[in-house]
Amino acid sequence: MSDILIRANNLSVHFPLSRVGFGERPVVRACEGINIEIEKGSFFGLVGESGSGKTTLGRAMLKAAPISHGEVIYTDGDVTYDLGSLKGQELKEYRKRSQLIFQDPYAALSPRMTVRDIIAEPLEVMGLTSSREETDTKVREIAAKCRLNLEHLRRFPHAFSGGQRQRISIARALVSDPKFIVADESVAALDVSIQADVLNLLNSIQRERGITFLFISHDLSVIAHTCDFVAVMYLGQIVEAAPTRKLFSETAHPYTRALLSAIPSLDPDVRGNAQKLEGEIPSPINPPPGCRFNTRCPHAQDRCRSEVPEWREMTSGHHVACHFSEELMG
Amino acid sequence: MTTPLISVKDLTLRFKTDEGLVTAVNNVSFDIAPGEVLGLVGESGSGKSVTAKALMMLNADNAVYDEGSKITLNIDGKEHDVLSLKRPAEQMVIRGGAISMIFQEPMASFAPAITIGEQMVEQLMIHSTMTRTEARDISVEMLTRVGIPEPAERFGQYAFEFSGGMRQRAMIAMALSTKPRLLIADEPTTALDVTIQAQVIDLMKDLVAEYHMSILFITHDLGVIAQTADRVAVMYLGNLVETGTVRQVINKPSHPYTRGLLNSLPKLDDLEAPLTPVPGDIPSPLDRPSGCVFHPRCVESGDIAERCRTEIPVTTFGADGHQVDCHLTNPRDQAGDQA
Numbered sequence: 001m002s003d004i005l006i007r008a009n010n011l012s013v014h015f016p017l018s019r020v021g022f023g024e025r026p027v028v029r030a031c032e033g034i035n036i037e038i039e040k041g042s043f044f045g046l047v048g049e050s051g052s053g054k055t056t057l058g059r060a061m062l063k064a065a066p067i068s069h070g071e072v073i074y075t076d077g078d079v080t081y082d083l084g085s086l087k088g089q090e091l092k093e094y095r096k097r098s099q100l101i102f103q104d105p106y107a108a109l110s111p112r113m114t115v116r117d118i119i120a121e122p123l124e125v126m127g128l129t130s131s132r133e134e135t136d137t138k139v140r141e142i143a144a145k146c147r148l149n150l151e152h153l154r155r156f157p158h159a160f161s162g163g164q165r166q167r168i169s170i171a172r173a174l175v176s177d178p179k180f181i182v183a184d185e186s187v188a189a190l191d192v193s194i195q196a197d198v199l200n201l202l203n204s205i206q207r208e209r210g211i212t213f214l215f216i217s218h219d220l221s222v223i224a225h226t227c228d229f230v231a232v233m234y235l236g237q238i239v240e241a242a243p244t245r246k247l248f249s250e251t252a253h254p255y256t257r258a259l260l261s262a263i264p265s266l267d268p269d270v271r272g273n274a275q276k277l278e279g280e281i282p283s284p285i286n287p288p289p290g291c292r293f294n295t296r297c298p299h300a301q302d303r304c305r306s307e308v309p310e311w312r313e314m315t316s317g318h319h320v321a322c323h324f325s326e327e328l329m330g
Numbered sequence: 331m332t333t334p335l336i337s338v339k340d341l342t343l344r345f346k347t348d349e350g351l352v353t354a355v356n357n358v359s360f361d362i363a364p365g366e367v368l369g370l371v372g373e374s375g376s377g378k379s380v381t382a383k384a385l386m387m388l389n390a391d392n393a394v395y396d397e398g399s400k401i402t403l404n405i406d407g408k409e410h411d412v413l414s415l416k417r418p419a420e421q422m423v424i425r426g427g428a429i430s431m432i433f434q435e436p437m438a439s440f441a442p443a444i445t446i447g448e449q450m451v452e453q454l455m456i457h458s459t460m461t462r463t464e465a466r467d468i469s470v471e472m473l474t475r476v477g478i479p480e481p482a483e484r485f486g487q488y489a490f491e492f493s494g495g496m497r498q499r500a501m502i503a504m505a506l507s508t509k510p511r512l513l514i515a516d517e518p519t520t521a522l523d524v525t526i527q528a529q530v531i532d533l534m535k536d537l538v539a540e541y542h543m544s545i546l547f548i549t550h551d552l553g554v555i556a557q558t559a560d561r562v563a564v565m566y567l568g569n570l571v572e573t574g575t576v577r578q579v580i581n582k583p584s585h586p587y588t589r590g591l592l593n594s595l596p597k598l599d600d601l602e603a604p605l606t607p608v609p610g611d612i613p614s615p616l617d618r619p620s621g622c623v624f625h626p627r628c629v630e631s632g633d634i635a636e637r638c639r640t641e642i643p644v645t646t647f648g649a650d651g652h653q654v655d656c657h658l659t660n661p662r663d664q665a666g667d668q669a
Binding site for chain 2: 049050161162163164191192193194195196197199200218219220221222224225244245248258259260262263264265266267268269271276277280281
């Protein structure tokens with residue numbers, strides 16, 4: 001096994017709600033008992049429906065969401081950070097090494113700042129450059145990498161299309177030379193013809209600079225094309241994780257199968273043979289007992305309703321949390 | 331050839347703005363037969379929604395329809411010239427009568443402070459002679475029909491108490507309760523998760539079969555189109571660049587833009603295939619390119635680039651109503667592709 005850049009051990013993120021009457025205070029269990037390891041230089045995909053806790057997990061990895069239980073460990077060469085207890089100078093150091101690219105390129109850029117100022121801001125805030133000339137050189141270099149020219153730097157975000165704005169967001173995330181980037185639904189708001197362009201850009205950046213990506217998306221076909229490794233999330237838990245190829249060829253969890261078959265096929269002659277999921281994702285305040293997927297699972301049995309499935313390694317590198325994976329695949 | 335339910339001919343639509351007249355739809359013609367699902371595909375800003383709204387005269391007051399534009403609705407052997415209906419009373423023939431529409435964002439389409447049931451009853455009472463009790467019964471029945479559990483209880487709830495998928499189902503129930511001949515669905519599944527999207531698509535297919543309605547299905551997702559539509563129309567910057575049966579357009583695309591859209595899609599059966607974006611961005615409608623509107627982004631024009639830049643392509647007609655507006659491509663399947 002090669003280097004692990006960042007790992008989550010039994011990570012849980014809970015958000016307390018206000019008390020209703022007497023009794024225990026209700027809690028939103030956004031993430032529960034997450035175990036993932038992200039290899040250095042990899043493109044790690046995280047997929048799931050809305051409300052599955054993808055974004056919360058991504059933010060916990062950046063110490064932007066509270067870690068309730070468990071730990072997140074970042075290791076790069078001789079530095080090791082335990083995100084749960086990180087503060088002060090060390091937290092500032094970690095902020096330089098990790099960045100976030102947001103979903104909506106229209107909301108993520110300040111309308112009152114020029115593109116140059118937007119990209120330069122992280123450098124100035126973190127004190128990474130000592131003079132204006134140095135900042136400018138750095139901004140220009142990164143902008144060129146993201147195919148923005150000098151003319152663009154003088155303008156304000158309103159003058160740009162969605163794809164160009166997303167390239168500005170990417171440039172801003174890259175300028176502090178981070179080691180770890182969380183891309184949260186970074187192409188969801190873009191048209192398909194532009195989406196391919198941004199995906200290709202992210203891939204080339206990853207190859208050139210060896211940056212590790214946590215790529216969050218609800219779209220399995222996008223994940224399949226960009227990521228080396230995929231984790232599937234459902235209601236705050238990871239239900240299956242495997243190298244991309246394996247996940248698609250040896251799908252072990254019924255939820256992953258349902259997600260795959262729900263993608264509309266491009267072939268008009270293959271209609272309506274999708275395996276349909278009934279119902280909707282339950283509330284994370286009161287998740288179903290046993291396997292959390294049991295309310296929608298077409299194969300659910302009594303055991304699934306009482307016993308929480310163990311997170312186990314089926315074959316090398318392929319983890320799943322389901323009692324009956326072997327039988328389903330057989 | 332049966333009479334089409336609705337026939338759009340040479341529709342050109344501009345908006346008066348401070349920057350001058352903006353062309354949103356340019357010379358668009360298409361027909362929808364009774365019981366047919368027509369998919370309208372294109373990127374954001376291509377004029378899909380504006381075209382659909384024109385069918386119901388829902389565009390804002392600054393919309394200017396060109397002289398030659400004509401939209402004809404054929405119901406029960408009578409012809410209605412949609413664009414000549416000016417007064418709200420006349421427009422009742424289309425609005426809530428022959429045509430209903432469902433929108434992309436189900437949260438924004440319901441009034442937040444009125445119960446779902448009240449909104450369904452209200453529109454039924456406006457568009458028919460039903461009593462309140464009848465309207466209520468029909469509304470509850472429609473909610474049951476679209477698969478909402480405990481419909482009688484749901485009837486008295488507000489939009490915020492529904493999940494996204496449920497809201498979209500309620501929206502469909504509401505649109506169908508007046509028994510329209512044509513349902514316009516403007517990106518009905520875009521805001522939904524894939525598993526919920528699959529449920530909604532199934533529901534719409536069932537309802538089309540049951541009520542023998544036509545649907546104008548607007549989406550940017552070619553996969554959704556492949557699964558739902560009978561015929562497809564591809565729009566780019568206000569122009570219809572290709573129209574044909576779903577098999578013609580998806581399996582043998584004839585316009586470089588349709589091919590570009592298909593090539594930029596990630597495909598699950600071939601993970602190694604590179605993603606090829608359509609270069610550049612969709613131009614501003616204020617600054618429409620000369621000649622073929624797609625020429626600045628076209629990678630196939632090659633030797634005839636000059637012609638594409640200056641000359642507007644005429645429509646080439648192929649087998650089974652396959653139409654393409656391109657200098658380069660005649661429909662490739664003239665040998666009689668029986669789709």
